[in-house]
Amino acid sequence: MNRKLPIEFAYQIFALITAIVIVHGVYTLVIRPKAADIRAQQLEQIAADENYVPERSPYILIKDLEQECCFILFFWALAIMGYKAALTTKEGRMLEKDLIPLAEGVSILPEDTRSYSRTVQELPVDQSGLLLPRVLLSALHRFRSTRNIQDVSTVVRTLCEGESDRLDSELSLVRYIAWAIPSIGFIGTVRGIGEALGQAHKAVEGDITGVTASLGVAFNSTFIALLLSIILMFLLHQLTLVQERLVLDTEHYCDERLVSQLQVR
Numbered sequence: 086m087n088r089k090l091p092i093e094f095a096y097q098i099f100a101l102i103t104a105i106v107i108v109h110g111v112y113t114l115v116i117r118p119k120a121a122d123i124r125a126q127q128l129e130q131i132a133a134d135e136n137y138v139p140e141r142s143p144y145i146l147i148k149d150l151e152q153e154c155c156f157i158l159f160f161w162a163l164a165i166m167g168y169k170a171a172l173t174t175k176e177g178r179m180l181e182k183d184l185i186p187l188a189e190g191v192s193i194l195p196e197d198t199r200s201y202s203r204t205v206q207e208l209p210v211d212q213s214g215l216l217l218p219r220v221l222l223s224a225l226h227r228f229r230s231t232r233n234i235q236d237v238s239t240v241v242r243t244l245c246e247g248e249s250d251r252l253d254s255e256l257s258l259v260r261y262i263a264w265a266i267p268s269i270g271f272i273g274t275v276r277g278i279g280e281a282l283g284q285a286h287k288a289v290e291g292d293i294t295g296v297t298a299s300l301g302v303a304f305n306s307t308f309i310a311l312l313l314s315i316i317l318m319f320l321l322h323q324l325t326l327v328q329e330r331l332v333l334d335t336e337h338y339c340d341e342r343l344v345s346q347l348q349v350r
Contacts, residue, residue, distance in 0.1 A: 093168065097258070100164035101157075108157045112148075120148035151273030151306040155266050159313045162262040166324050169256070173327055179217040180334055184208075185342050192348035198229040217335050220244045224343055234347045241344065245336040252328045256321065263317045270310020 123142045147156070184205055187193070193201060202225045205218050212218065220241055228237045 096168055097161075097165060100168075101161050104157045104160040104164065108153060108160065112153050116144055117148055120144040146305050147309055149273060149306055151269050151276070152309045154269050155306075155310050155313050158262045158266050158269070159317060162259050162317055163320070165259055166320060169252075170324055170327070173324070173331055176215050176217070176331055177334070179212065179215050180338050183342075184218065184221055185346070187342075187346055191346075193228075193343070193346050194348060195229050195232045198225040201225055216245075216248050216332070217338065220335060220339055221343060224339060228347055232349050234344065234349065237347060238340070238344050241336060241339045245332050245339075248335075249329065249332045252332070253325070256325065259317075259321055263314055263321060266314045266317065267307075267310045270307045273306025273310070274304070276306075 120142070123144055146152075185193075185201055186204070202222055205221050205225075206213070208218055223244055224237045224241050227240045228234070231237075
């Protein structure tokens with residue numbers, strides 16, 4: 086558990102750098118040059134035909150700095166959630182194992198807890214720190230020291246509740262990103278409207294090209310930011326649901342396979 090935080094922190098930093106490099110590279114090499122070419126063609130057609138209505142191009146829609154920042158944050162959040170989902174899947178596989186092997190009709194006495202604890206302690210290092218082994222070991226140790234089944238049930242419930250709180254707190258960065266993306270879109274809106282107002286004198290003279298381009302920045306940044314935020318929040322809720330189910334399944338596993346098998350002479 087002590088090694089988990091540095092590894093996860095390093096992964097988050099690496100994921101952020103990777104997202105910046107890839108997204109910025111795509112914007113520099115593909116999106117902005119393509120958007121510039123499309124915009125130039127549209128201006129030529131507008132000049133040649135006053136009735137020409139330009140189509141909304143995806144390249145122009147996402148070409149600005151605010152949209153680039155939104156995509157960087159979006160893919161960073163996806164990488165973090167992917168890491169969490171992989172850990173949750175690994176935790177879920179532990180529930181498929183019989184870590185407390187008991188023959189039918191056999192109960193666990195306080196004197197037997199050492200032998201059953203040894204089975205859990207012999208798990209590989211990458212598995213011994215997972216939720217289920219930790220809860221089982223704590224429950225067995227509590228039963229050996231107190232000989233009270235109610236205390237064991239309380240320990241299981243307390244550890245599972247603590248794990249639920251921990252998983253929820255570790256998603257705080259993703260929640261911050263989900264909040265930051267629409268905020269960046271709003272910054273683009275303010276910037277676009279400000280640029281449009283700064284070119285109002287040209288619109289009065291009859292040249293509305295600059296004003297419309299600036300308003301396009303305002304509306305496009307908000308549209309992309311809100312769209313990415315909706316997708317991100319949906320995925321976040323799905324991950325939260327899976328984690329909550331994991332904790333509940335772990336508590337049920339301990340109740341069925343351990344607590345219900347305990348017996349005090």
